[in-house]
Amino acid sequence: MTPTPDFATVTDRYWLTHIRIPLGCLDPSISWTLPIPDLAAPPWREELVAAHLAIEKGMIVDLIPAHHSPPMDAPTWDLRQGLVWPCFVDSHTHLDKTHIWPRQANPDGTFASALAMVRQDYTHWTAADLRPRMDFALRCSYAHGTQALRTHLDSLGPQGPTSWAVWNDLRQLWSDRLTLQAVALVGIEVYGTPEAADLADLVAHYGGILGGAIHNQPRMQEWIEAAFRLAQDRGLNLDFHVDESLDPAEDGLRWVAEAKLKYDFQGQVTCGHACSLSVQTEEQVQTTLDLVKQADIAVVSLPMCNAYLQDRQTGRMPRYRGVTLLPELAQAGIPVALASDNCRDPFFPYGDHDMLEVFSQGVRLGQLDAPFGQWPQAVTTTPARLLGLPQGGHLGVGQSADLVLFQARTLNELLARPQGDRIVLRQGAVIDGTLPDYRDLDGVVSQR
Known part of the structure; x- marks a missing residue:
C-alpha cells in the first residue's frame, strides 16, 4: 500500500480516488452502481464497482462513479484501483x-x-x-x-x-x-x-x-x-x-x-x-x-x-x-x-x-x-x-467512514496472499494496525 498521507490521520475533508468496492457492500440507495464489465465477465466473475469516495469529519459525504472526476475541493489519496471494504x-x-x-x-x-x-x-x-x-x-x-x-x-x-x-x-x-x-x-x-x-x-x-x-x-x-x-x-x-x-x-x-x-x-x-x-x-x-x-x-x-x-x-x-x-x-x-x-x-x-x-x-x-x-x-x-447495526457493514453517504483499504485490486488478488499491509480507517482516520505481541499474554498463559 502506498504511504498514508498526513491528512488521513485527522478529520478534515479528503478523497479516496480510484477505488473498487464490492457491489454487495454498497448502500442500496446508490443508484448508479454497475460492476466493472471486464471483471464481471468470466473468468473473473467479480462484482466490483469503480468509484471515488469523499470523507469529511469522519463521515462519508460523497460517493461518485470513477468515470467522473472528483472536484478539486480537498486532498486526494489515490488507491490505484485498490479494494475498499466496510469494516x-x-x-x-x-x-x-x-x-x-x-x-x-x-x-x-x-x-x-x-x-x-x-x-x-x-x-x-x-x-x-x-x-x-x-x-x-x-x-x-x-x-x-x-x-x-x-x-x-x-x-x-x-x-x-x-x-x-x-x-x-x-x-x-x-x-x-x-x-x-x-x-x-x-x-x-x-x-x-x-x-x-x-x-x-x-x-x-x-x-x-x-x-x-x-x-x-x-x-x-x-x-x-x-x-x-x-x-x-x-x-x-x-x-x-x-x-x-x-x-x-x-x-x-x-x-x-x-x-x-x-x-x-x-x-x-x-x-x-x-x-x-x-x-x-x-x-x-x-x-x-x-x-x-x-x-x-x-x-x-x-x-x-x-x-x-x-x-x-x-x-x-x-x-x-x-x-x-x-x-x-x-x-x-x-x-x-x-x-x-x-x-x-x-x-x-x-x-x-x-x-x-x-x-x-x-x-x-x-x-x-x-x-x-x-x-x-x-x-x-x-x-x-x-447484530442490529443499521449503519454497519456497508458503505453509503452519511455513514461513518469505517473502512478497510487493500492494495489488492480484485478479489482474486485479495485472496491469493495475506493482506498484512491493509490500512484500517475508523471515522476517516488511520488506526494503528500493529497486532499485539503474544508476549503480552505470558503473565496469564505461558507461551512456552
Whole structure:
C-alpha cells in the first residue's frame, strides 16, 4: 500500500480516488452502481464497482462513479484501483476461551477432547485471567478491521456472573472502537431446570442474548421451547449452537425453526454451525430450509473450526468437512454469515480474529468463487444486520467512514496472499494496525 498521507490521520475533508468496492457492500440507495464489465465477465466473475469516495469529519459525504472526476475541493489519496471494504462484523466468537491453547491443548483434535479440555480449564477463569485474554483478542480483531463482534460466554453455574461482568467491563472500555454483544452459552438441557430463569435474568441484566448448544436428546424440543418462552418473556433475542456434528439425525435447526413459528417469536433468532445439513438427504435438507426461511432465521457458518474438528480420526484423512450448505442456504433466501468461532483454544488452535482469513477460508472450503456474487456480504452487511447495526457493514453517504483499504485490486488478488499491509480507517482516520505481541499474554498463559 502506498504511504498514508498526513491528512488521513485527522478529520478534515479528503478523497479516496480510484477505488473498487464490492457491489454487495454498497448502500442500496446508490443508484448508479454497475460492476466493472471486464471483471464481471468470466473468468473473473467479480462484482466490483469503480468509484471515488469523499470523507469529511469522519463521515462519508460523497460517493461518485470513477468515470467522473472528483472536484478539486480537498486532498486526494489515490488507491490505484485498490479494494475498499466496510469494516468487518464478526458474529460468532468465544472470547472467554481464547488463547488457552498453550496451557490446555487438545490431545487428539477431536470435539469430545475439546469439551473436556475446556472444562478442565474452568478453574483458571477468574476475572484476572479472562480480562487480559479477552482484551488481547479484541486488540487483534480491531487491528484487522472489525467494527462489531458477538461472543458466546460459557454461563453455567457460578462462571456466568464472572464472565458476564468481565465482558461488560470490556464492552464499556471498547465502546468507542468496537460494538460488543454477548450470548449465554449452556447446554440446552439447562432450560429444563429451575436455574434457567436465573440465567435469563442475568442475560437480561446485561442486555445480552439467550442461547444454548443443541444436540439431539429425548427432551430437546421441550427445552428449546422453554428457551423461547424465557426469551419472549424478557424481550431477548436468541442465538443457538445447532447440530455441530456429522450425525444426519441431528435436526436441532429444524426444531428451532418450528419453535419460532409456534410461539410467533418476534425477536432475532440466529443459529450457528448446522454441520449435519451437509450429510442429510436432499429431502431432509429441503424440509429444514423451507422452515428456516419461513421462520426468518439466520445461519452463521464457522468454516475454519468446523473443518478442523469434523470427521477427525487419527491417521485418517477426513471424508467430510462439516461446513454447512452455504450455497443452498443462500439460494433459499436465508441470511448466511461467516464468522471466526474459536481462536487458539482446544476447539481450534489457530486463528487471529481476522475476518479476512475467515472470508478467504470460507470461499475456498465452500467453493464460493464461481461467481463470488454477494459473498463479501457474509462478513460485512449480513452479520451487521443480524447484530442490529443499521449503519454497519456497508458503505453509503452519511455513514461513518469505517473502512478497510487493500492494495489488492480484485478479489482474486485479495485472496491469493495475506493482506498484512491493509490500512484500517475508523471515522476517516488511520488506526494503528500493529497486532499485539503474544508476549503480552505470558503473565496469564505461558507461551512456552
